[in-house]
Amino acid sequence: MKSIVAKALFNSHPYIEYRKIVSDLLTEGKSTGNEQSESLTNYSKLNEARMNRLDKTITISETVADKLQNLDNHYIWLVLSEGWCGDAAQILPILNKMALASHKKIDLRIALRDENEDLMNQYLTNGGRAIPKVIIICKEAGIVRADWGPRPKGAVELMAKHKREVGPIDEKIKTDLQLWYLADKAISVQEELVEIMENIKYNRL
Numbered sequence: 273m274k275s276i277v278a279k280a281l282f283n284s285h286p287y288i289e290y291r292k293i294v295s296d297l298l299t300e301g302k303s304t305g306n307e308q309s310e311s312l313t314n315y316s317k318l319n320e321a322r323m324n325r326l327d328k329t330i331t332i333s334e335t336v337a338d339k340l341q342n343l344d345n346h347y348i349w350l351v352l353s354e355g356w357c358g359d360a361a362q363i364l365p366i367l368n369k370m371a372l373a374s375h376k377k378i379d380l381r382i383a384l385r386d387e388n389e390d391l392m393n394q395y396l397t398n399g400g401r402a403i404p405k406v407i408i409i410c411k412e413a414g415i416v417r418a419d420w421g422p423r424p425k426g427a428v429e430l431m432a433k434h435k436r437e438v439g440p441i442d443e444k445i446k447t448d449l450q451l452w453y454l455a456d457k458a459i460s461v462q463e464e465l466v467e468i469m470e471n472i473k474y475n476r477l
Contacts, residue, residue, distance in 0.1 A: 319361035
């Protein structure tokens with residue numbers, strides 16, 4: 273497992289570099305990932321616009337920032353993602369702002385899912401390769417302490433309700449999910465990840 277994580281870290285990117293990779297591919301009419309299609313490229317274009325907006329509007333609460341700055345150790349948040357993923361577009365800007373607010377207690381690194389299949393297969397969600405997936409690594413100990421994703425609990429419940437009552441994912445649930453993120457205002461991701469980090473803090477190595 274350590275070697276798989278190390279390989280993914282070696283191939284990972286800072287947030288700004290990840291954004292540039294996605295943008296550069298879009299200029300070629302492509303998306304990230306092994307599969308290429310017009311729909312995936314269109315999703316990537318939509319996500320880029322969404323992330324540009326979120327980069328400007330997301331704020332991290334003082335309470336969350338204070339807790340992150342007072343972590344006992346330094347951490348890497350290694351995130352498996354792809355440019356076409358709508359959930360990743362909503363969540364990555366929050367993770368970036370949290371990492372910046374931590375005053376270097378958290379180093380955000382992003383790895384492409386399809387380039388790291390061995391690692392992705394260690395963090396399946398209900399048997400699926402759902403992203404984004406945040407793998408929390410303690411820098412000092414060099415070990416994985418926790419993971420989170422692919423969605424906040426409220427969004428998970430929304431998707432589960434749709435599958436029970438309607439069935440497969442369709443355009444309506446995709447729209448409803450984006451509206452959920454808009455209404456949530458980045459709060460759930462912050463609270464859930466801070467809770468995980470606090471649990472790590474009090475359950476020391």
